[in-house]
Amino acid sequence: MVEEFFEWLESFYAMKGKLQTAVIYALNQKVELLRFLEDENLGTSNNIAEQAIRPIAIGRQNYLFSTSMKGATANAMAYTIIETAKVNAINRKQVI
Template sequence: MPKKVDKFYDFLDTILNPSGKLKKAIGYAKKFRTRLEKIYEIGELPLSNNPVEQAIRPATLVRKNSLFATTIAGAKANAIWYSLIQTAIDVSKYLNYIFSLLEQRKEVDVEAYLPWNSEAKESCAVAN
């Protein structure tokens, strides 16, 4: 455990009769001391949960946006659209691929339009 963390908590103990927001902040710091210590013990622990929050954001937005679907058909269309976009490898390339198939006006099985189709995967691969 780093000495600075111990010094910080020793300093918090010297503050007598805190009130208001300072009292709340000190209580919060003391409550999560063990979490702070774990960060120093286990170096792989992230300092924040922002990556997790970013990962779940699309699902939350879809849920909120789906509240405004005025018909069952509209809700189904939203579900299909978001499912396709979330499973696409590179959304821009995927949409270009789909539109190129539509421009060719070929009679193509619906499987050819799905992002997990082998031809779609090749066309939409993310460039390294």
């Protein structure tokens, strides 16, 4: 079915605009788009990777609003500690 889709796509002619951009993109990425069908270890979604980098992107956006170098350093340390705890599955509250 996927091969039939690409055959149809290759015969498709879009004059211009977003549809043409999408068709050209799909055709240029055919090998990569089909790779998941050849290797059962590959998934069709990259949600895990997207979720892993989301805190970094949010942190990067928040750093723009740091008013001093000390504030930016404190934000970086806090995000580092939080993300390290997540990676190591530390999800407990401790009373100091």
